[in-house]
Amino acid sequence: MSNRRRIKVLISVIGLDGHSTGAEIVSRFLMDAGMEVVYLGIYQTPEMIVSAAIQETVDVIGISSHASNYEQIGLLIDLMKKDNLNDIPVICGGTIPKQYAEVLIKKGVSKIFPPQSTSESIINYIVSSVKR
Amino acid sequence: MKRETDYGYEIKPVYTPKDIENLDYAKDVGDPGSYPFVRGYHLNGYRNRVWTRRMTAGLGSSRRTNELLKQYREMGQTQGILVICDRPSAMPIDSDHPVGRREAGVLGWPASSLLEFEELMDGIPLTGQSITLLGSSAMSSIRLAYIVALAEKRGIDLKEVHGSVTEYPFCHTFGQTDNLPLDLNIKLWLDSSEYIVRNKMHMRSGILSQHLQESGGNNAQALAIEMAMLKELLGLLVNERGLDFDDLALLPYELVSIGSRFFEEIAKVRALRRMYAKMAKETFKAKSDKACQLLIAVHTSGRTMTYQQPLNNIARCAIQTLAGAIAGCTAIDNACLDNAHAEPSVFAARMSLNTQHIVSDETGVTDVTDPLAGSYFVEYLTNNVEAEAYKILQQIEDQGGMIAAVKKGYVQNMVKESARQKQKEIESGERLIVGVNELTIPPEEDDDIPIQAVEASDSEEIAKRMETWKKTRNLPLLKEKMAQLYADAKKDDTHTLMPSIIEAVKAYGTGGEIMGVIRKASGFHYDPLEIIDCPFDL
Amino acid sequence: MVNSVVKKIVNGDVRVAAKLIRDIDDGTPGTREILKALYGHTGNAYIIGITGAPGVGKSTVADQMVHALRKNGKTVGVLAVDPTSPLSGGAILGDRIRMQRHSLDEGVFIRSLATRGQFGGLTQSTRSAIDVVDAMGKDYIIVETVGVGQDEIDIAKSAHTTVIVVVPGMGDNIQAIKAGIFEVGDIFVINKSDRPDAEKTLNDLKAMIDITRKKFKKEGWEPPILMAEAVSNKGIVELLNEIEKHRKNRKALSRESIIRHKKAIARFELIDMIKSRLVEEALNHIINSLEFKKYLDCIMDGTKDPYSACDELLSAKLNFLEDENTE
Numbered sequence: 001m002s003n004r005r006r007i008k009v010l011i012s013v014i015g016l017d018g019h020s021t022g023a024e025i026v027s028r029f030l031m032d033a034g035m036e037v038v039y040l041g042i043y044q045t046p047e048m049i050v051s052a053a054i055q056e057t058v059d060v061i062g063i064s065s066h067a068s069n070y071e072q073i074g075l076l077i078d079l080m081k082k083d084n085l086n087d088i089p090v091i092c093g094g095t096i097p098k099q100y101a102e103v104l105i106k107k108g109v110s111k112i113f114p115p116q117s118t119s120e121s122i123i124n125y126i127v128s129s130v131k132r
Numbered sequence: 133m134k135r136e137t138d139y140g141y142e143i144k145p146v147y148t149p150k151d152i153e154n155l156d157y158a159k160d161v162g163d164p165g166s167y168p169f170v171r172g173y174h175l176n177g178y179r180n181r182v183w184t185r186r187m188t189a190g191l192g193s194s195r196r197t198n199e200l201l202k203q204y205r206e207m208g209q210t211q212g213i214l215v216i217c218d219r220p221s222a223m224p225i226d227s228d229h230p231v232g233r234r235e236a237g238v239l240g241w242p243a244s245s246l247l248e249f250e251e252l253m254d255g256i257p258l259t260g261q262s263i264t265l266l267g268s269s270a271m272s273s274i275r276l277a278y279i280v281a282l283a284e285k286r287g288i289d290l291k292e293v294h295g296s297v298t299e300y301p302f303c304h305t306f307g308q309t310d311n312l313p314l315d316l317n318i319k320l321w322l323d324s325s326e327y328i329v330r331n332k333m334h335m336r337s338g339i340l341s342q343h344l345q346e347s348g349g350n351n352a353q354a355l356a357i358e359m360a361m362l363k364e365l366l367g368l369l370v371n372e373r374g375l376d377f378d379d380l381a382l383l384p385y386e387l388v389s390i391g392s393r394f395f396e397e398i399a400k401v402r403a404l405r406r407m408y409a410k411m412a413k414e415t416f417k418a419k420s421d422k423a424c425q426l427l428i429a430v431h432t433s434g435r436t437m438t439y440q441q442p443l444n445n446i447a448r449c450a451i452q453t454l455a456g457a458i459a460g461c462t463a464i465d466n467a468c469l470d471n472a473h474a475e476p477s478v479f480a481a482r483m484s485l486n487t488q489h490i491v492s493d494e495t496g497v498t499d500v501t502d503p504l505a506g507s508y509f510v511e512y513l514t515n516n517v518e519a520e521a522y523k524i525l526q527q528i529e530d531q532g533g534m535i536a537a538v539k540k541g542y543v544q545n546m547v548k549e550s551a552r553q554k555q556k557e558i559e560s561g562e563r564l565i566v567g568v569n570e571l572t573i574p575p576e577e578d579d580d581i582p583i584q585a586v587e588a589s590d591s592e593e594i595a596k597r598m599e600t601w602k603k604t605r606n607l608p609l610l611k612e613k614m615a616q617l618y619a620d621a622k623k624d625d626t627h628t629l630m631p632s633i634i635e636a637v638k639a640y641g642t643g644g645e646i647m648g649v650i651r652k653a654s655g656f657h658y659d660p661l662e663i664i665d666c667p668f669d670l
Numbered sequence: 671m672v673n674s675v676v677k678k679i680v681n682g683d684v685r686v687a688a689k690l691i692r693d694i695d696d697g698t699p700g701t702r703e704i705l706k707a708l709y710g711h712t713g714n715a716y717i718i719g720i721t722g723a724p725g726v727g728k729s730t731v732a733d734q735m736v737h738a739l740r741k742n743g744k745t746v747g748v749l750a751v752d753p754t755s756p757l758s759g760g761a762i763l764g765d766r767i768r769m770q771r772h773s774l775d776e777g778v779f780i781r782s783l784a785t786r787g788q789f790g791g792l793t794q795s796t797r798s799a800i801d802v803v804d805a806m807g808k809d810y811i812i813v814e815t816v817g818v819g820q821d822e823i824d825i826a827k828s829a830h831t832t833v834i835v836v837v838p839g840m841g842d843n844i845q846a847i848k849a850g851i852f853e854v855g856d857i858f859v860i861n862k863s864d865r866p867d868a869e870k871t872l873n874d875l876k877a878m879i880d881i882t883r884k885k886f887k888k889e890g891w892e893p894p895i896l897m898a899e900a901v902s903n904k905g906i907v908e909l910l911n912e913i914e915k916h917r918k919n920r921k922a923l924s925r926e927s928i929i930r931h932k933k934a935i936a937r938f939e940l941i942d943m944i945k946s947r948l949v950e951e952a953l954n955h956i957i958n959s960l961e962f963k964k965y966l967d968c969i970m971d972g973t974k975d976p977y978s979a980c981d982e983l984l985s986a987k988l989n990f991l992e993d994e995n996t997e
Contacts, residue, residue: 004695004696004697004786005696005697006695006696006759006760006784006786008692015219015231015234015235016219016220016222016223016231016232016235017219018219018304021347021348021548021551024548025551025552025555027762027764028552028762030760031755031758031760031761031762032755032757032758032760033758033760034758034759034760035760036754036760036761036763036784037760037761037762037763038763038766038782039762039763039764039766039767040766040767040770041764041767041770043311043661043770044770045231047774048770048773048774051773051774052766052770052773052780054684054685054688055684055688055773055779055780055781056688056763056766056781056782057688057689057691057692071234072234072235075234095439095471095472095473095474096473097470097473097474097583098473098575098578098583099583100474100583114439114440114472115438115439115472116438116439116440116558116565116568116569118559119559120559313901655902656902661771662771
């Protein structure tokens with residue numbers, strides 16, 4: 001019966017960033033890998049993402065950040081802590097400089113995927129983090 | 133390794149005279165300055181004027197951006213300024229909007245009011261250099277109004293100001309932050325363009341293929357979509373607004389993305405010139421040579437700037453800058469080596485400007501116009517990409533033209549498919565990228581480059597300032613101008629809103645307010661994010 | 671334990687309700703007990719099904735309906751169903767995008783579901799999800815599905831009012847649209863009605879509806895056809911009015927007619943529930959057995975044909991099929 005279980009991922013762009021191409025590509029290959037992707041698109045505030053994550057009981061949250069205000073991602077982590085959602089790993093993909101990556105990891109982001117990360121690496125990470 | 137152009141043409145190992153034996157120089161190529169302008173628009177090319185070497189600026193408050201611009205001037209950027217707007221003001225929502233305030237002044241200049249523009253231009257001449265403000269279509273007419281208002285304040289004849297502050301209405305289609313419904317964007321674009329043409333301003337409107345290529349579109353698509361946009365938009369100005377095509381000569385400008393595949397990129401720009409010239413003559417019956425010429429600026433591709441080993445990007449940028457220079461263009465702006473990391477650091481900005489100067493001053497490229505003309509390969513490629521582009525253009529026409537095709541999602545899907553294809557090619561190794569899928573090094577050993585801090589600390593300050601400043605304006609005057617704008621916006625589409633927008637801007641109405649009122653008059657919510665309500669009684 | 675879960679859901683606890691829906695979807699043990707206990711708390715919500723081909727604007731219509739209902743002070747649950755890819759088993763659940771402006775509204779609960787049509791599980795999981803949201807106390811539940819398969823039309827049978835959304839230009843394809851759509855549609859909406867062909871589509875639809883009604887000798891409620899431009903919020907108020915009319919019409923039916931109708935639905939739902947449970951358990955039982963592997967090998971080396979393999983497997987694993995006099 002539990003072979004029915006599908007990994008559910010929430011993919012969103014954050015803040016006023018309008019670059020959705022990366023997020024759409026990721027959503028597509030996650031679907032091809034057998035996952036259910038709740039794709040939120042653009043103009044999502046951290047509050048909206050948290051609300052959707054709760055209503056959709058997702059396993060992982062993936063934020064696509066193309067030259068974003070990293071504060072937004074930090075705010076998202078803070079909100080999740082407040083709402084006791086720490087068991088949902090947050091991963092980020094996109095153009096995030098090394099030192100911000102380190103700050104975000106310290107804050108609680110589980111993993112950062114730099115540009116040109118392969119679909120395989122992202123899929124494998126999600127699968128392994130859900131298994132835990 | 134794939135030996136194909138990015139639109140799928142398989143490249144041969146050698147090209148010979150046979151490959152271009154049907155090429156008629158006089159008819160198909162022409163000298164620089166002669167129809168069909170493949171070789172460029174000026175016989176003396178860069179000897180007359182070197183391309184404008186410039187850098188994108190826009191970081192933090194208007195004061196900070198102002199300082200940055202002055203800094204760039206000292207680093208050699210004297211022919212023009214290029215400022216990009218922050219995301220809130222591109223939508224537009226104001227810096228004091230509950231969501232906007234988080235990103236005010238982040239990754240761009242907070243363009244929300246005339247006050248901000250005045251601060252941006254403090255001590256910077258409005259004339260004698262090109263003024264380019266980028267940041268999506270929605271704010272275009274307001275940015276134009278800023279120019280008009282500031283010129284008036286400084287007692288400058290509008291005709292003396294040149295550059296570009298308006299952008300094409302399809303920005304949002306290709307992933308930019310723009311939140312006006314398409315039809316409204318188109319109407320406002322027509323209004324601002326009509327204003328420019330009727331007032332004989334030397335301000336150009338950006339109708340860009342850069343965005344779609346940065347979103348993954350290939351070269352043939354870039355040409356086709358660019359031509360489809362030009363055809364439809366210029367056609368509307370002629371048919372709906374009663375303008376003469378020859379008077380439109382000074383209006384459009386194109387920003388082409390230049391990638392690393394050297395020869396294909398050069399061929400693309402050459403083909404573009406010929407396609408535009410043909411369209412001007414055959415479709416629009418242009419009478420003057422000038423009306424057959426499209427102002428082309430070049431943007432070296434941000435998409436190609438890798439996250440890994442960013443210093444490699446200096447080499448890429450140099451190759452792309454050289455390609456842009458050889459292709460022939462009026463200005464080049466570079467994506468910097470740290471494009472995949474952050475906004476340009478001073479180090480990266482200097483690197484880019486130096487690269488441009490090395491290319492212009494050390495390589496001899498400015499000595500000769502269109503030096504690769506006659507190359508069997510390059511002429512073949514020029515013909516080839518043009519032929520492929522016409523096929524795609526026909527498909528767009530079959531959908532009913534660019535606007536219809538965009539509404540159906542046809543164009544967007546085409547570009548998305550191309551993006552996926554490109555991604556696949558990199559993952560499979562069919563296309564090699566040094567540092568990414570070959571010659572990779574572990575992250576710990578990667579280059580240490582200075583990273584420009586994302587100053588979000590400015591945001592709250594900018595937001596608060598706007599909040600308090602709003603209350604200090606001449607509110608009765610503002611209300612009057614907003615009421616006028618609202619009334620005008622309710623009239624039919626051909627009634628231009630520029631006069632009332634200019635009046636509202638002069639009364640210090642903000643971007644969010646002006647666009648909000650226009651949205652409201654058109655039956656949409658005042659706020660694109662539907663969080664705040666219209667503060668005016670309308 | 672069950673009681674505390676039930677209590678929380680009845681009090682509108684989003685997290686608990688969402689988790690239950692997930693557990694039902696995943697087939698986690700223990701959900702049946704909760705569903706049994708919840709059942710008594712259902713029956714209050716008015717269920718609206720919205721179906722139509724991909725791209726007609728169902729999500730936009732749903733979004734505007736939520737907006738209007740909220741303005742009237744009603745609480746809403748939305749279940750947005752998207753197709754599972756038959757190749758990968760994954761899905762992109764993108765309907766929520768159109769409705770995200772309501773994500774911070776406590777009176778709105780939005781949930782995306784994938785069809786996962788493996789053992790006819792679609793209707794079962796979604797129906798249970800409807801029950802959960804009903805128990806949460808929502809006034810209205812909008813179930814949005816893609817109307818291209820049989821399952822999606824089945825969803826319509828669980829709805830009180832079924833809305834079919836089409837767009838102009840589908841004219842030539844109206845004939846091709848599943849006939850079932852015209853039987854189950856209570857209200858038809860032509861969205862994007864600013865497009866050319868809207869008139870023609872209206873006439874085509876009218877014709878199809880008339881034919882269907884004559885064919886099945888339907889009386890009473892005549893499905894209206896509405897014009898809408900959901901993106902500009904046009905036609906939505908009219909749609910909600912028609913839904914209210916339909917609701918009143920249902921109430922006004924004779925008592926026998928209501929009971930007959932309810933019984934038919936209850937029968938259908940029970941059969942469906944049995945079907946999905948039965949198929950899943952029986953199939954698992956058979957597929958995971960040694961005999962199955964043995965028969966598969968026999969087919970591969972040519973010593974058994976698939977027909978015989980099937981018959982022999984079934985009579986070996988399921989005793990009651992030996993008796994050919996079953997109904």
